[in-house]
Amino acid sequence: MSREWFEPYNPTSPFASLYEEEFKLPLERTLEEVASIEKIIQSMDNKPRVLDLAGGFGRIGSLLVQGGLVGSLIDLDLNRRLLKVAQKSGINNAIEGDMRYLGFTADTFDLVLLMFTSFGYFVTPEDDLKVLQEAKRVLHLGGTLLLDLPNYDRILQNFSPERDLLLLDNSKIVYRKELVGDLLIETRTRIFSDMNQAQMPPIRLRIYNQKSAGDACLRAGFSAVHAFDQNLQTYEPTSSNRLWLVCTV
Ligand SMILES: C[S@@+](CC[C@H](N)C(=O)[O-])C[C@H]1O[C@@H](n2cnc3c(N)ncnc32)[C@H](O)[C@@H]1O
Structure with missing residues (x-):
């Protein structure tokens, strides 16, 4: 499964x-x-x-x-x-x-x-x-x-497709939002201080x-x-x- x-x-x-x-x-x-x-x-x-x-x-x-x-x-x-x-x-x-x-x-x-x-x-x-x-x-x-x-409604009106978050270990997560049908999908990419990157599972929310x-x-x-x-x-x-x-x- x-x-x-x-x-x-x-x-x-x-x-x-x-x-x-x-x-x-x-x-x-x-x-x-x-x-x-x-x-x-x-x-x-x-x-x-x-x-x-x-x-x-x-x-x-x-x-x-x-x-x-x-x-x-x-x-x-x-x-x-x-x-x-x-x-x-x-x-x-x-x-x-x-x-x-x-x-x-x-x-x-x-x-x-x-x-x-x-x-x-x-x-x-x-x-x-x-x-x-x-x-x-x-x-x-x-x-x-x-x-x-x-x-x-407000999120879609003021749509900001990208944000990032600095973590305690100095790596950061870059979030990229996109609308796919009725879903708001936010991909998550972790960027480490040595600039290595790792893809993380996305957030997938159905819009209500x-x-x-x-x-x-x-x-x-x-x-x-x-x-x-x-x-x-x-x-x-x-x-x-x-x-x-x-x-x-
Ligand atoms: C954004 S958090 C909200 C937590 C809490 N309600 C609050 O107000 O702080 C979403 C929560 O849903 C839980 N969750 C996700 N899918 C679930 C499922 N299918 N059944 C039960 N809990 C689930 C997660 O583990 C997480 O704790």
Whole structure:
């Protein structure tokens, strides 16, 4: 079976050993997101049972647990190494798994989080849909899925095809973005200080906007979908940083 780009099979895959350096977010952004999630939680009757789907090293989940904001929290991720980090930051329930196939019975959670562009990874849109269908299946009636996506409308309007990132060992990664059909593909080339180069697996994201992501959530069986930005303000395709879809079962 062919390997998929998001699997940590290769140390140079995007979610493998360099993950923390490549995808480091400013603490202010994480705190802003947690504050918005707290508002969503406050609208619930009880402290929710939360599934942090593709929760990684617990960037969000650990703060929710430490803040006593949740009744329980499970971090499910494909990457065992990131889950070990999550456990060290206070998440006792860190489970290795694929977000398309959840081993939980129906009705297990009140809130499912899918944060920081953890959607649109698969070869087919049908597999993306499976993630939403599984989230819906494991949620309690009245439960909520929070889907956090980039504002792709804005990214495409201000398309910058190349960027680079200096790593701690003084090598750098050069990213080149291109649009191929409905995919945003970012190739990654590592350039070492002696100028040797190594090609790394690319990042491949299926582009979803407010309409197509909302339609996918409705197709997955959610009864209502509301679009916000990351501060729970009205989503503006021309200016919002993030697209937050709050989907209700
Ligand atoms: C960009 S990170 C986001 C992590 C976390 N949600 C956050 O907000 O910091 C994407 C995560 O998805 C995980 N992942 C990728 N494919 C997955 C899959 N098929 N099933 C479960 N997790 C997956 C990666 O291991 C990585 O931790």
